[in-house]
Amino acid sequence: TQDGIVVSNAQFWYAVNVGVVKSIVSSQSGTITEELTAFNGSSSGTGGTGGTGGTGGNGGTGTLTGNLVGMVPSSVVAGTAFKARAKLTLTASADVKGAVSEAVYLSPTTNVADKVLTLFSGTSQLKLPSGKSKTIALRLPKSMPSSAIPGFYDVLVVTTDAAGSQQTTAQPTVTIVAPIVDLTGSVLHVPTTTVGTKKVPITVSITNSGAANVPAAGSIQIDFASSPDALLNDATPLSSISKPINLKPGKSLKLTMKLSLSVTSYIIVDVDPGNTAFQNDANKLNNIFETAAPVAVS
Secondary structure, X not given: OEOOEOEEEEEEEEEOOOEEEEEEEEEOOEEXXXXXXXXXXXXXXXXXXXXXXXXXXXXXXXXXXXEEEEEOOOEEEOOOEOOXXXXXXXXXXXXXXXXXEEEEEEEOOOOHHHOOXXXXXXXXXXXXXXXXXXXXXXXXXXXXXXXXXXXXXXXXXXXXXXXXXXEEEEEEEEEEEOOOEOEEEEEEEOOOEEOOOOOEEEEEEEEEOOOOOOOEEEEEEEEXXXXXXXXXXXXXXXXXXXXXXXXXXXXXXXXXXXEOOOOOEEEEEEEOHHHOOOOXXXXXXXXXXXXXXXXXEO
């Protein structure tokens, strides 16, 4: 961002002993192009500090500019499929001949020195006249590493020409989202009355709610308890089971248990107590639910 404006792409051209001679900056407000039309400095002077370029997220002294063509997702969940279909177009601002390298990085800033993840790295043999372009295929990762830290990242395309000069271009941004599940449930059926010697059948639904963005896959513990007032602090344990699950967001499974009740009580269900199996549960409060009314025991 610059003065409150989000810059989506910027390119700078430098001249030795002059500094910036041309710039193209794109934002949500449009594209601004500035070009030097006169220079009063001395050719024998020491020149400006901007001539080296390459230290920021956009610019450099390279003769190749790289731009992604195709689809790169604006958001991806860490540890899930990275559904990107993109190619890289290389455009020469001067004749290019020889080996060049290309790389695509994720960086929390537009400075390539801050890159945290490499999406692509490769080399090509090019013979490209000035003003011409060539599009190359990219082998992008099939999934975003689970180790990727959630956050907002610039996609930086870095090209290095045959002379070793580098050019960096910022592309549309990518947001990495933390993977979360949301286990909850409800009582589907339970009798309103029972006798003390008969076990009570209770059918419950276990759900990975739509608030999740990844499947809840693994083995969970499910605890059943009785309580005179539907509160856990005075509940009596009834049964506990281990259940393997693999629930996509929004999906549920049914489970029926037969429990012994000695007195009139609510039945409380606790799914994944303490979030032992899923520390990334988005809502740790909705894992516990109970019958709508106490089951009367006679």
